[in-house]
Amino acid sequence: MKVNCPTCQTELEWGPQSPYRPFCSKRCQLIDLGEWANEEKAIPVIPSENSDATELPDIEEIEALLAQQGDMFFKQ
Ligand SMILES: [Zn+2]
Numbered sequence: 001m002k003v004n005c006p007t008c009q010t011e012l013e014w015g016p017q018s019p020y021r022p023f024c025s026k027r028c029q030l031i032d033l034g035e036w037a038n039e040e041k042a043i044p045v046i047p048s049e050n051s052d053a054t055e056l057p058d059i060e061e062i063e064a065l066l067a068q069q070g071d072m073f074f075k076q
Contacts, residue, residue: 007031
């Protein structure tokens with residue numbers, strides 16, 4: 001039985017002589033895994049941007065904090 005490498009489409013024999021099947025080589029296996037990793041990284045980009053935005057304090061909060069620190073500085 002022969003299959004085509006999903007990465008480079010090279011035909012290889014499906015069997016013990018092809019330890020990286022369905023890939024023709026470790027390189028192609030790593031490329032495929034890397035593409036999966038990239039896809040997994042790409043998916044949470046949009047939610048993480050939203051969560052970063054919610055984690056950032058409001059400008060009013062920053063100004064209040066700076067005002068507090070300014071008061072403490074002037075009192076000392
Ligand atoms: Zn290949």
